[in-house]
Amino acid sequence: MEVVFLGTGGYHPNARRHTAGVAIPEARLVFDAGTSAFRIAQVIPPGELNVFLTHAHLDHVCGLTYLLAPLLTGHFTGCRLYGSKKTLDAVRTHLFADEIFPILPAFEFQEVTAETRVGQYVVRSQPMVHPGGSLAYRVDDAASSLAYVTDTVASSAYVDFVREVDLLIHECSFRDRDAKWCEPTGHSHTSAVARVARDAQVKQLYLTHIDPRETGDDPVDLALARQIFAATFVSEDLSKVKA
Numbered sequence: 664m665e666v667v668f669l670g671t672g673g674y675h676p677n678a679r680r681h682t683a684g685v686a687i688p689e690a691r692l693v694f695d696a697g698t699s700a701f702r703i704a705q706v707i708p709p710g711e712l713n714v715f716l717t718h719a720h721l722d723h724v725c726g727l728t729y730l731l732a733p734l735l736t737g738h739f740t741g742c743r744l745y746g747s748k749k750t751l752d753a754v755r756t757h758l759f760a761d762e763i764f765p766i767l768p769a770f771e772f773q774e775v776t777a778e779t780r781v782g783q784y785v786v787r788s789q790p791m792v793h794p795g796g797s798l799a800y801r802v803d804d805a806a807s808s809l810a811y812v813t814d815t816v817a818s819s820a821y822v823d824f825v826r827e828v829d830l831l832i833h834e835c836s837f838r839d840r841d842a843k844w845c846e847p848t849g850h851s852h853t854s855a856v857a858r859v860a861r862d863a864q865v866k867q868l869y870l871t872h873i874d875p876r877e878t879g880d881d882p883v884d885l886a887l888a889r890q891i892f893a894a895t896f897v898s899e900d901l902s903k904v905k906a
């Protein structure tokens with residue numbers, strides 16, 4: 664599986680990073696639709712689209728409104744929108760409220776089950792700790808596996824869910840020096856994420872949902888992460904990686 668990072672920043676976009684979005688073009692599948700969602704039609708060829716939402720915070724869903732044009736022009740012939748009931752209800756009721764964005768694109772809303780099939784790909788979900796809740800996802804096909812874990816406090820609680828994936832994409836909102844912000848905001852810091860990767864024996868760890876105040880080449884203290892888990896990288900918008 665090849666992954667394209669559409670947006671690798673958290674909270675708000677900056678000149679370097681848009682907010683949440685990860686595409687698996689060959690599966691016609693995208694995780695989250697933050698401000699990076701305008702890039703979905705650039706990387707997923709014409710046809711069907713499947714969008715899996717982790718939760719309904721704006722940095723993960725505001726870009727759903729950008730899918731109106733590619734659905735109206737026929738670039739996408741349909742779009743299934745997957746998420747928890749709570750997330751889908753919030754999107755329908757609030758994001759597409761008349762006063763905010765009055766035209767609901769032709770989404771087919773699908774509540775995720777513990778295991779959802781998209782063609783040859785099996786997508787599993789697991790509830791995570793985050794204000795309002797969020798879902799982590801894991802995708803397996805015959806050849807490879809990946810997990811997308813964002814907006815949560817890194818912990819040993821879900822090591823089994825991501826065990827031995829080829830690619831773990833995990834949020835890293837804070838450096839260790841700001842670890843005190845993790846619990847109150849429901850986010851993760853560098854060494855805690857690296858420990859999850861190490862304990863789950865994943866092959867590679869790509870950090871995303873980067874603090875938007877950080878605009879330099881090393882927003883997470885990468886050397887510190889690599890002392891715990893050597894194959895750690897910081898994802899960049901529009902970069903690609905193979906699971």
Ligand SMILES: [Zn+2]
Binds near residue numbers: 674814872
């Ligand atoms: Zn977020």
Ligand SMILES: [Zn+2]
Binds near residue numbers: 718720814
């Ligand atoms: Zn969130």
